[in-house]
Amino acid sequence: MKINYSRIKHPLIALAILLLQVLIASPLRAQNTTTVKGLVTDEKNLPLPGVSVSAKNLNGGALLNTQTDPDGIFQFKALPAGSYSFIIRSVGYETQTMSGYNLKAGELITLTVKLKEENSTLQDVVVVGFGTQKKVNLTGAVATVKMDEILGERPVTSTSQVLQGASPGLQVTTNSGQPGTRSSLNIRGFTSINGGSPLVLVDNVAMDMDDINPKDIASVTVLKDASASAIYGARAAFGVILITTKQGSRNQPVKFEYSGNLASTSPSTLPQKTTVKEFVQALSDFGTTSYWAGQNVSTWMGLLQQYEQNPAQFPESGIATQGGIQYPLAQTNLYDSFMPGGFEQLHNLSFSGGSEKSNFRVSTGYTNQDGIVATKSDGYTRYNLNAYLNTNLTSKLIASVNVLYYNSVRNTPRDYGSLFYNAITYGPYAPTGYGIAPNGSSLPYNTPNNILAKEPFNITKDSNLRLFGKLQYNITTGLKLNAEYTFNQINTNRTIQTTVNQYINPLNFTVSPSSVNSSYNRYNNGVNYNAVNVYANYSTVFGQKHNLDVVLGTNQEKNTESNFEVNRLGVISQSSPSISGSTGNITSGDAFASFAVSGYFGRLNYNYDGRYLFEATGRYDGSSRFPSNSRFGFFPSFSAGWNLMGESFMKTVKTTITALKLRASYGEIGNQVVLRPNGEQNYYPYIPASSPANSSWIDPVTGVLRVTVPPPALVSASFTWERVQTSNIGLDFGFFNNRLTGSVDAYIRKTLGMLAPSNELSAILGTAAPLQNVADLKVKGWEFNLGWNDKLNDFRYSVNFNISNNQAYITNYNNPSGLLNFNGDGTIANYFIGQKIGDIWGYVTQGYFGTSDFAAGTLNNNLQNGTLLPGIAPYRGVNQNPGDIRFVDLNNDGTIFTGNNTLANPGDRSIIGNNNRRFQFGLNGSASYKNFDFSFFVNGVGKRDIWISNQVYFPYLDQFSGIYAHQLDYWTPTNTNAFYPRSYSNASGNTGTSRLVQTRYLSNGAYIRLKNVSLGYTLPAKWLKEKMKARVFFSGENLLTLDHLPDGLDAEATNLGSGGIYPFIKKYSFGATISF
């Protein structure tokens, strides 16, 4: 029966006939056997050997498998008669299914199969919300990443770090290289003044990305615009990251796979200290006569000169004592003992397979990372288990279960902050061993290596169990009903112990304990999460060219979290601490949080002939965070696309242009996140309540602070969702038989009705104005990616590049007086209309004050106390000296000042930069030749300004801070062209004024980093047993960084703080993969 669907006028009639045809399937009686022979070739008609061919008996018989011989021939000798389909699979080719064969007894059938090479990414199927979609038919801004391609053999255990730079518009930032560190994610720039980050879904259910082993991930889809993510509603306002795990496949022989990595780690960058002599010389140049730790600077210098000539005349420790003061003279290297480097190992073992009716995959992972910091106090161990089983209960009912589990133990030094601060601050002479305390006993110096060796460390134990069950009922062809249930339990246990161990301060040689009291602290946090998704998918083709997909469903989630913490002083035994084994004061606290989301969604996809694409999504969503009268919101989105390749006028260029698609979308989603001023989530923003707190008043009977109840903040009765509107246009293209592929997207995302103080109100109110939906924001940006992949005989290679950019502006905010609340780094903590997010305000540097700027004869011998010539503006209240930084008097009022911190009067400050990471890019490439393969990955930021005012940047930031090798170019009367300004004795005087936020010392935060290079060798098959594959590889992580910052500062870090952060890690790794 041949029907010309194009002649049928009404699409519904076409649909009906089509359905009839598909559904009419008559089982025939099997009698005897049949022989089926076939030839499999590629598109050039060359025979393909080793192709797997399966014959599937549609009457319920067994599945039979065979392979093609070297001539591309396969044969089934005795197939029972019946209805069959044949499935032909080969790696690198598209799987082909030939169905509708009705074999009669004694028949001989010959098949010819031409397999099409799998080379077009546009043919891929992409996981989208509650379904899949052919990539060619996508209309939203969606990017996909195949995990195996970007992970390769990188020695990385954090999923988020694997994704860094892999997808344009997805920003992954981390603040340290500490094992087990989590990253922050962002899609398309500044989200809302109330925060908001992408929703990460693992197999349709929310989860922290770093809780899953990257080796278990099959693909990652990034939904960037509203049209793509709208179906997820409430938490999807700022994009969705869909992670699909590996599941094994049907009719696949059991396959074992093992991969292991061994890596040695070291810090990627460390600050370079000066020599002791350079340090003391700098103190002297700055005018410091007496160092804060007691040493007389000129005595010190004299001793150093003697030490240089004859170290033997000094004690072995290199510490001379004069006038009761100790003068350290010997150079030490504190970092060597603090961060000697570490060792890591990763092991992953999986087995997967499938029969006719089921498939499964079980994997286990083991990670052990001994961080670069010395001792066991910096370590991370994780065990992962992932088990997936999918089976046909009946011909129409498919059940799947998935168990995801991990547990981890993380050891961290009790006070990382002070360890790094001390490492940064201690002079180049700080002794790292033991010294003699004033009372004559031998005690360790308070250097990081000794602290690490002697102090107990914090132990954090996490466990995460996620159970996922799904039933899929294939009601009829094209109509599927799905029910999913997820239970997730996350537990965190942490202990912190403090001691009263005594240490010698390596700078002034005084003795003090590590803490005032010994104490033991236990913390426990538990999360229970339940989610139910019920949805139906219907897809059909009618009239051959009308394609329709419909999804309808509901999503219900509830999350409850609670924690408690107990702290007790006076630990009896440091080696066996417990709460009950302590004797002092007990303090404790607890906290609770819960939220629930309830949503109803639907999506309709329609395309005509794959040429004209249309999609509409709607979600009606409710959140527990809003009062009942404004709890629900409806959020619609629309998108459309045009596949130009389907048009006849493109036929002439088909040899050059293989794919070309225009896309446009518009949509609106709600954002439910409300943050407290301290950045924590506010789960009940509409309920005026507060948590009890200590007052500062002691109960004289108990000697304990009185507990009180602070008054609740003002709450507005009617606030609701922030609305996030995204408009997106995009173009996907492929050239030269899809060897060159790419896409461009441009978007505007508006966050409207952000919760903000409804009005700035007079201080007599006595509290902050309540939050209302009154502020607006706009982000503009674009994304671009381009890939080239090709092969020349045995040489296959590919290069992919992506870059993105965005910038956010405040378009509405209630700040009529134009107040500016400055942060220390020159950014503004509050908002005003027209503000570009990330702007840095500062002074414009004119240069140094010179001696010629002062009235002749007024400067004294120290070049101080001079009288400035008329017309030269000093900083207000400061007696300027030569070598101080001179700022431009922008408002011409004769002095340099902050004004009154308003837009109208910011004094002499102006916008001098912006700290937004712009032009973020990623570049990865791979090549293989015969058994060798090679890959690299580079990422970076094209444009960014950062104000850094920590002691790794500025010399002698305060009287306690260190001086680094790159800081020796400082102003002195004989070095007036120096980079750094004049410093004063004990970093006092005008030292601070010269280091105000300004153009001269604004750092360029752009960087490019070689994240990974891998080289692999696949062992020749002849060395191995049948079916076995083995590969060995070498991989290097963070090998090279080009940036504009001094050693010890990492441009990639989110917050450089006081300079002492856990450095990013450089790794050299070696490993192997074996499968059979």
Added chain:
Amino acid sequence: MKTNKPGIHLKTNFMKTLNLSISILKRLFLGGLLAATMGCNKLELKPEGQLTLENTLSDYNGFLTYSWQFYNAFNGYTNDMLEDELNSDMFARANPNGQSQWIWQQVTIPSSADSYSRPYANIRTINLMLDNIDQSALTPADKDHWRCIGYFFRAYNYINLLNLYGDVPYVEHALNDKSEELNMPRTARDVVAANILKDLQYAEANLKNGDGDNTINVHAVRALLSRFSLREGTWRKYHGLSNANTYLQASADASAKLMVSYPSLNANYDLDFNSVSLAGAPGIILYKAYVANQITHSQSTQTRNSSGRYDLTKAAADMFLMKDGQTRFTSPLFQGDKSPFTEFRNRDRRLYYCVPPPFNVNTNPPSLTFTYTTNPVDTSYFGLMQAISDGTHKTLPTRNWNGFVVRQEPHYVDFPNGQPYSVTYTGYRFYKYYNQQVQDAQGQDISDCPLFRMGEILANHAEATYELGTFNQVVADATINKLRARGAVAALNLSALVADPTRDPGVDPVLWEIRRERAVELVGEGFRFDDLRRWKKMEYAMKEKLGRYLTKGTDVPANSIIPIQNGATAGYISYLGVPPGTFPDYYYLYPIPSNQLVLNPKIIQNPGWK
């Protein structure tokens, strides 16, 4: 080869499947609806572990719990009081660019100020309680109790506002973001002051008991009445406002009642400030307690490390009388100020509790122990301090927080002799809060801070009665002379007044002595700047702030960078130079933070501030 198998009978199969799927769809939608209903209830979550005003302010204990936060308004031992003193004539901090912005007329109008917004935040908290009293289930007596407590603390916060800003918007109820009061003009000083007085007098009359030891009771109310009414009365008198006597009388009356309730003082002046516990101490009306691991401070620490650097000026040191009740300019006991050893002889004992007496010792490495020098003068004050103090307080030599012996006092920043801690610019290192209760730990000090003490009340009473014209020898003996006795200084005899050559000729000699006594007794407690402002005598602070007499080449090396007045090699230390001009009249009130004017145009800036 493909075969199609048309068969009409199969249509029924299809229909069945369709029916089946429809019924399943129906069930799905029913299920969906069910889920939706569940969803609605599910979204109604209650915050666990959090409290609302309604469930807090329900019974007596709830009010009690709520009220403890009112006590946060008492700063206790913070640096605020010392920072304030730097704006007066008695204190100096000589860091470069560290001059007082008030004295050097560099005050800029801030866009916002904690000293303006914080009292209003406190007042809101208090008003919320006051607004909830009437509808609560408390007994009438308990209602009255909480009203009195509320009035006391509200008054306390308004007093701070009034003192700095003069006219301020006066609100009596908790406001919300729609309240009309947000656009009200400033309430006149007369009204604000009258309301404060009325509330305090109500509390005095109705407050029966406090809420246990060291809480607000009638004595605390009277102490605040004494302090506020004196300040308001004298402000009115010296700034040309009417009705001064109402306030002066209220102050005198409140003080007089306290003098009956608290007849004696702590025998040792130093114990008022450096006791681990002030519970039950004589003459202490209210104190802020500090307890290890609960709440600690660093007032003592900073006299023992390198961070404090609050110094008395020479003018302040000169105010301390000689033992004979004479000034150092007039007493035969004074042996000259060329040497600190002579300068400190025969002085008011309180000087020894405020500035470490001079000494020199040798330390044995690493400075935990010391040996005497060969010159007995170097340790000539050791015996005196042993007699008037003890090992946990102020015996000599002084020690740093680690217990290291300070080798010398005065111990100059710019000649520290290898010891960077416990240093001074002027030579008069302020160490009133120094004690040795905590060793080897910084910021862990546990000495209690007096909030209302009889030392102040006696000074208040003397001054208020003088201003009322009722000060006489009887009052002097009950006030000034009790304080002098504690300093081991001869009594003030009104019939034989000392002719102080430094006396401001515009001030009566009796008042001059009353004010001196106040300055000495309350030194470093945060009163002096406010006192000069209410007396309209900021001119005292507009002079060059000097330090000790110093001879280069003798006291310090000849090439020392310590600056001496007029660049001389011997003379008084002078780091800060001569302030410009006279103190502007409009500087007597603080400027209203500028954003308040924008947010409410009816708020008019204090005159003179631009």
